[in-house]
Amino acid sequence: MKIIKLLAIILALTGCNAEPQISSENIIIIDKPIDFGSQRIEGTKEYIRTHYGLSVKDITIKPKMIVLHWTAIPTLEKSFAFLKPQALGDRPDIKSGGNVNVSAHFLVDRDGTIYRLMPETYMARHIIGLNYSAIGIENVGGKNNNTDDLTSAQTKSNIALVKYLKTKYQNIEYLIGHHEYARMKNTQYWLEKDDSYFTQKSDPGDRFMKSVRDNVKDLHLLTPPAAKDCR
Numbered sequence: 001m002k003i004i005k006l007l008a009i010i011l012a013l014t015g016c017n018a019e020p021q022i023s024s025e026n027i028i029i030i031d032k033p034i035d036f037g038s039q040r041i042e043g044t045k046e047y048i049r050t051h052y053g054l055s056v057k058d059i060t061i062k063p064k065m066i067v068l069h070w071t072a073i074p075t076l077e078k079s080f081a082f083l084k085p086q087a088l089g090d091r092p093d094i095k096s097g098g099n100v101n102v103s104a105h106f107l108v109d110r111d112g113t114i115y116r117l118m119p120e121t122y123m124a125r126h127i128i129g130l131n132y133s134a135i136g137i138e139n140v141g142g143k144n145n146n147t148d149d150l151t152s153a154q155t156k157s158n159i160a161l162v163k164y165l166k167t168k169y170q171n172i173e174y175l176i177g178h179h180e181y182a183r184m185k186n187t188q189y190w191l192e193k194d195d196s197y198f199t200q201k202s203d204p205g206d207r208f209m210k211s212v213r214d215n216v217k218d219l220h221l222l223t224p225p226a227a228k229d230c231r
Protein backbone atom coordinates (compact mmCIF):
# COMPACT_ATOMS: atom_id res chain seq x y z
CA MET A 1 0.00 0.00 0.00
CA LYS A 2 2.79 2.35 0.94
CA ILE A 3 4.53 1.60 -2.35
CA ILE A 4 1.39 2.47 -4.34
CA LYS A 5 1.07 5.73 -2.46
CA LEU A 6 4.69 6.54 -3.14
CA LEU A 7 4.26 5.72 -6.82
CA ALA A 8 1.22 7.98 -7.00
CA ILE A 9 3.22 10.83 -5.48
CA ILE A 10 6.08 10.30 -7.92
CA LEU A 11 3.70 10.20 -10.90
CA ALA A 12 1.98 13.35 -9.69
CA LEU A 13 5.28 15.13 -9.26
CA THR A 14 6.61 14.10 -12.64
CA GLY A 15 3.37 14.86 -14.49
CA CYS A 16 3.17 11.45 -16.16
CA ASN A 17 0.32 12.45 -18.44
CA ALA A 18 2.37 15.08 -20.23
CA GLU A 19 4.69 14.37 -23.15
CA PRO A 20 8.24 13.75 -21.96
CA GLN A 21 9.93 17.13 -21.74
CA ILE A 22 13.56 17.71 -22.56
CA SER A 23 14.97 19.79 -19.77
CA SER A 24 18.42 20.87 -18.82
CA GLU A 25 18.15 18.51 -15.83
CA ASN A 26 17.95 15.25 -17.74
CA ILE A 27 20.52 15.82 -20.45
CA ILE A 28 23.23 13.20 -20.75
CA ILE A 29 26.63 14.46 -21.86
CA ILE A 30 29.57 12.14 -22.39
CA ASP A 31 33.04 13.60 -22.09
CA LYS A 32 35.24 12.59 -25.03
CA PRO A 33 38.12 15.04 -25.00
CA ILE A 34 40.03 16.10 -28.08
CA ASP A 35 43.73 16.89 -27.62
CA PHE A 36 43.93 20.26 -25.91
CA GLY A 37 47.46 20.63 -24.62
CA SER A 38 49.83 23.56 -24.58
CA GLN A 39 50.24 23.53 -28.37
CA ARG A 40 46.52 24.08 -28.92
CA ILE A 41 46.24 26.58 -26.07
CA GLU A 42 49.18 28.64 -27.34
CA GLY A 43 47.85 28.36 -30.91
CA THR A 44 44.49 29.65 -29.72
CA LYS A 45 46.14 32.64 -28.00
CA GLU A 46 48.00 33.35 -31.23
CA TYR A 47 44.71 33.15 -33.18
CA ILE A 48 43.08 35.58 -30.74
CA ARG A 49 46.02 37.96 -31.12
CA THR A 50 46.28 37.92 -34.91
CA HIS A 51 42.57 37.70 -35.78
CA TYR A 52 40.96 39.63 -32.96
CA GLY A 53 43.76 41.98 -31.90
CA LEU A 54 43.55 40.88 -28.28
CA SER A 55 46.44 39.89 -26.06
CA VAL A 56 45.07 37.33 -23.58
CA LYS A 57 46.56 35.39 -20.65
CA ASP A 58 44.18 32.48 -21.07
CA ILE A 59 41.66 31.30 -23.65
CA THR A 60 38.53 31.55 -21.50
CA ILE A 61 35.52 33.10 -23.24
CA LYS A 62 32.29 34.64 -21.99
CA PRO A 63 29.65 32.86 -24.10
CA LYS A 64 27.19 35.16 -25.88
CA MET A 65 25.96 32.80 -28.59
CA ILE A 66 25.47 29.19 -29.54
CA VAL A 67 26.41 28.14 -33.07
CA LEU A 68 25.06 24.96 -34.69
CA HIS A 69 27.04 23.12 -37.39
CA TRP A 70 27.33 19.90 -39.30
CA THR A 71 30.71 18.23 -39.71
CA ALA A 72 30.27 17.29 -43.40
CA ILE A 73 31.74 13.94 -42.32
CA PRO A 74 29.38 10.93 -42.20
CA THR A 75 30.56 9.12 -39.04
CA LEU A 76 31.31 9.93 -35.41
CA GLU A 77 34.72 8.27 -35.57
CA LYS A 78 35.89 10.23 -38.60
CA SER A 79 34.41 13.48 -37.28
CA PHE A 80 36.20 13.00 -33.96
CA ALA A 81 39.47 12.07 -35.68
CA PHE A 82 39.27 15.30 -37.68
CA LEU A 83 38.83 17.47 -34.59
CA LYS A 84 41.18 15.60 -32.25
CA PRO A 85 44.68 16.77 -33.32
CA GLN A 86 46.01 20.03 -31.95
CA ALA A 87 47.31 21.29 -35.29
CA LEU A 88 45.26 22.03 -38.41
CA GLY A 89 45.27 19.28 -41.02
CA ASP A 90 44.65 19.55 -44.75
CA ARG A 91 42.49 22.69 -44.92
CA PRO A 92 43.82 24.96 -47.65
CA ASP A 93 40.68 27.13 -47.38
CA ILE A 94 41.52 28.31 -43.86
CA LYS A 95 45.25 27.59 -43.63
CA SER A 96 45.99 31.30 -43.85
CA GLY A 97 44.05 31.71 -40.61
CA GLY A 98 46.64 29.95 -38.50
CA ASN A 99 47.83 26.50 -37.53
CA VAL A 100 45.61 25.77 -34.53
CA ASN A 101 43.14 23.02 -35.41
CA VAL A 102 39.40 23.59 -35.75
CA SER A 103 37.31 22.41 -32.83
CA ALA A 104 33.89 22.60 -31.22
CA HIS A 105 32.66 22.20 -27.69
CA PHE A 106 30.13 19.49 -28.47
CA LEU A 107 29.71 16.77 -31.08
CA VAL A 108 26.30 15.16 -31.56
CA ASP A 109 26.23 11.72 -33.15
CA ARG A 110 23.49 10.69 -35.57
CA ASP A 111 21.68 8.76 -32.83
CA GLY A 112 21.60 11.90 -30.70
CA THR A 113 24.41 10.96 -28.30
CA ILE A 114 26.05 14.14 -27.03
CA TYR A 115 29.82 14.29 -26.59
CA ARG A 116 31.66 17.15 -24.91
CA LEU A 117 35.02 17.54 -26.60
CA MET A 118 36.64 20.32 -24.59
CA PRO A 119 35.99 22.69 -21.67
CA GLU A 120 32.82 24.68 -22.37
CA THR A 121 34.46 28.08 -21.87
CA TYR A 122 37.73 27.49 -23.72
CA MET A 123 37.73 29.20 -27.11
CA ALA A 124 37.12 26.75 -29.94
CA ARG A 125 37.97 27.50 -33.57
CA HIS A 126 34.71 26.87 -35.41
CA ILE A 127 33.40 30.14 -36.79
CA ILE A 128 35.32 33.00 -38.35
CA GLY A 129 34.83 36.32 -36.58
CA LEU A 130 32.85 35.04 -33.61
CA ASN A 131 34.90 32.36 -31.84
CA TYR A 132 35.67 34.59 -28.87
CA SER A 133 32.04 34.55 -27.73
CA ALA A 134 30.62 31.40 -29.29
CA ILE A 135 29.94 27.88 -28.05
CA GLY A 136 29.96 25.45 -30.98
CA ILE A 137 27.83 22.35 -31.45
CA GLU A 138 28.84 20.06 -34.33
CA ASN A 139 26.47 17.43 -35.70
CA VAL A 140 27.76 14.34 -37.49
CA GLY A 141 26.42 14.56 -41.05
CA GLY A 142 25.78 17.05 -43.81
CA LYS A 143 26.03 15.00 -46.98
CA ASN A 144 28.60 16.40 -49.43
CA ASN A 145 28.60 19.51 -47.23
CA ASN A 146 25.48 20.72 -49.04
CA THR A 147 22.60 18.41 -48.13
CA ASP A 148 20.77 18.42 -44.81
CA ASP A 149 20.58 14.80 -43.66
CA LEU A 150 20.58 15.53 -39.93
CA THR A 151 18.33 13.25 -37.87
CA SER A 152 15.41 13.95 -35.56
CA ALA A 153 17.49 12.49 -32.72
CA GLN A 154 20.10 15.16 -33.40
CA THR A 155 17.40 17.84 -33.41
CA LYS A 156 16.22 16.69 -29.97
CA SER A 157 19.76 16.67 -28.59
CA ASN A 158 20.51 20.13 -29.97
CA ILE A 159 17.33 21.41 -28.31
CA ALA A 160 18.41 19.86 -25.00
CA LEU A 161 21.92 21.27 -25.34
CA VAL A 162 20.68 24.78 -26.11
CA LYS A 163 18.46 24.65 -23.02
CA TYR A 164 21.32 23.31 -20.90
CA LEU A 165 23.72 26.00 -22.10
CA LYS A 166 21.29 28.92 -21.74
CA THR A 167 20.48 27.78 -18.20
CA LYS A 168 24.19 27.55 -17.34
CA TYR A 169 25.36 30.70 -19.16
CA GLN A 170 22.51 33.15 -18.83
CA ASN A 171 24.33 35.88 -20.76
CA ILE A 172 23.97 33.89 -23.99
CA GLU A 173 21.96 36.08 -26.37
CA TYR A 174 22.03 34.45 -29.81
CA LEU A 175 21.31 31.08 -31.37
CA ILE A 176 22.71 30.95 -34.90
CA GLY A 177 23.41 28.53 -37.70
CA HIS A 178 26.88 28.64 -39.21
CA HIS A 179 25.35 29.46 -42.61
CA GLU A 180 23.87 32.63 -41.07
CA TYR A 181 27.12 33.93 -39.66
CA ALA A 182 27.76 36.73 -42.18
CA ARG A 183 24.73 38.48 -40.71
CA MET A 184 26.59 38.77 -37.39
CA LYS A 185 29.20 41.08 -38.93
CA ASN A 186 27.17 44.03 -37.77
CA THR A 187 27.17 43.02 -34.12
CA GLN A 188 29.62 43.89 -31.37
CA TYR A 189 30.76 40.25 -31.24
CA TRP A 190 32.36 40.19 -34.71
CA LEU A 191 36.10 40.65 -34.08
CA GLU A 192 37.85 39.47 -37.27
CA LYS A 193 40.48 42.00 -38.41
CA ASP A 194 41.00 40.56 -41.90
CA ASP A 195 38.00 41.27 -44.14
CA SER A 196 39.28 38.85 -46.78
CA TYR A 197 39.29 35.94 -44.31
CA PHE A 198 35.81 34.59 -44.93
CA THR A 199 34.29 31.34 -46.21
CA GLN A 200 30.77 30.59 -47.45
CA LYS A 201 28.93 28.07 -45.29
CA SER A 202 25.76 26.04 -45.81
CA ASP A 203 25.62 24.21 -42.47
CA PRO A 204 23.33 23.28 -40.86
CA GLY A 205 20.65 24.94 -43.02
CA ASP A 206 17.30 26.64 -42.44
CA ARG A 207 15.23 23.49 -41.83
CA PHE A 208 17.42 22.31 -38.95
CA MET A 209 17.63 25.78 -37.39
CA LYS A 210 13.85 26.17 -37.54
CA SER A 211 13.26 22.77 -35.95
CA VAL A 212 15.55 23.69 -33.05
CA ARG A 213 14.33 27.29 -32.69
CA ASP A 214 10.68 26.25 -32.68
CA ASN A 215 11.38 24.23 -29.53
CA VAL A 216 13.40 26.77 -27.55
CA LYS A 217 11.16 29.81 -28.08
CA ASP A 218 10.74 30.30 -24.34
CA LEU A 219 14.47 31.06 -24.04
CA HIS A 220 14.01 34.22 -26.18
CA LEU A 221 17.32 33.77 -27.97
CA LEU A 222 18.04 36.22 -30.76
CA THR A 223 18.47 35.32 -34.41
CA PRO A 224 21.15 37.15 -36.42
CA PRO A 225 20.12 40.56 -37.76
CA ALA A 226 18.29 40.31 -41.10
CA ALA A 227 20.56 40.38 -44.16
CA LYS A 228 19.09 43.66 -45.39
CA ASP A 229 20.27 45.34 -42.18
CA CYS A 230 23.91 44.48 -42.89
CA ARG A 231 26.00 47.39 -44.03
Ligand SMILES: [Zn+2]
Pocket residue numbers: 068069070126178201203
Ligand atom coordinates in the same frame (compact mmCIF):
# COMPACT_ATOMS: atom_id res chain seq x y z
ZN1 LIG B 1 30.12 24.90 -39.53
